[in-house]
């Protein structure tokens with residue numbers, strides 16, 4: 001037991017470097033997911049089938065297949081079509097595309113939560129559809145869906161552990177590397193879990209803080 | 218006087234429901250038209266068609282003599298036709314002043330300073346300059362509706378449409394909104410007002426129009442309209458609405 005703790009203490013810096021990578025992957029994927037999700041979410045609500053149909057297919061397909069399969073498809077599958085991606089871009093793209101599907105559903109609900117009169121008032125002032133969305137609907141929608149988005153980001157942070165399988169040395173992989181050298185499975189996985197928890201807990205606090213700040217306005 | 222708006226043979230369906238059944242209407246510049254009628258008669262739908270918030274299946278609308286193309290002209294048209302809604306529809310995430318300045322800046326390309334200067338003038342006019350930095354939720358219903366009127370005026374519209382602007386207000390707040398509307402009417406604004414406020418109709422309207430089941434039943438200057446309505450349905454409606 002003493003040995004286990006010693007290993008954890010000695011390799012803690014190394015795990016933290018992995019955690020930094022986890023944060024980096026999560027941050028980039030979150031941004032990608034937000035952008036994709038916003039457009040796909042708006043697409044799902046479009047009156048034109050040319051937008052709503054592809055958006056629906058996107059959401060259904062990505063939510064209906066395992067993330068691990070999606071990661072493999074992008075990292076191992078695309079090269080056979082002649083498209084080689086390095087591990088980091090592959091990981092971020094897979095996570096971002098996947099998260100985009102979940103964010104799209106959240107954004108859709110958020111847009112629907114804004115009363116119809118808001119859109120009409122904006123249009124009655126001469127704003128285009130795009131202007132009404134950008135200045136009136138989306139700001140209110142995002143305020144309403146902030147808690148749900150926070151949950152999605154936390155899920156994404158945890159899901160990012162899956163990209164350890166394509167050889168990215170994020171937190172999970174760092175732990176595995178330490179264990180393969182020291183066999184201190186319990187303390188290292190325990191430490192890894194604690195670091196994940198520290199990150200998700202902090203993230204949820206940040207989301208709650210932002211929520212409160214926005215609620216005042 | 219010259220004609221500013223003309224509606225010709227307008228028909229509107231919601232699915233199978235035939236809501237407007239051949240509306241013909243002309244409006245002179247500076248005229249105040251009050252529309253009354255029972256619930257469901259199509260008053261809101263008519264205003265919304267004029268502003269193209271609803272599409273219509275048949276008929277034509279002319280603005281300043283030019284045929285409106287519903288596919289092309291609506292954004293421009295809407296800057297020229299202001300609309301005030303029953304439930305105000307102020308933007309809750311924006312301060313009062315931002316509610317006023319957003320559309321002129323984004324739609325007309327007015328500078329921020331210029332927009333704010335104008336917003337101050339209009340807020341002063343509706344008596345709410347001291348609320349410029351409040352969020353709408355902090356205002357009473359009557360104040361919100363006055364802000365909504367100022368917001369529409371920011372675009373320098375040629376016509377203002379009011380859809381039951383006082384129906385959602387507590388009785389003691391109706392007056393302040395009607396005062397602003399009277400002021401607007403006396404400044405020469407062309408207005409179409411859907412309302413149940415018969416006092417306003419008598420005092421301010423140039424013409425009162427009664428709608429029922431998607432058609433215009435009768436219209437006349439207010440004195441004549443109220444003193445001796447010709448149609449049975451109009452009489453029936455007036456009896457009901459004036460009896461309390």
Ligand SMILES: Nc1ncnc2c1ncn2[C@@H]1O[C@H](COP(=O)(O)OP(=O)(O)OP(=O)(O)O)[C@@H](O)[C@H]1O
Pocket residue numbers: 231234236254255256257258259260261262263
């Ligand atoms: N979006 C819609 N979809 C389907 N039917 C509608 C829609 N909007 C209005 N209607 C119907 O059209 C008819 C006319 O409605 P409208 O709102 O124009 O009446 P109104 O004269 O303004 O009534 P009120 O005094 O209650 O406001 C009603 O039968 C209403 O149920």
Ligand SMILES: [Mg+2]
Pocket residue numbers: 260261262380381
């Ligand atoms: Mg109505």
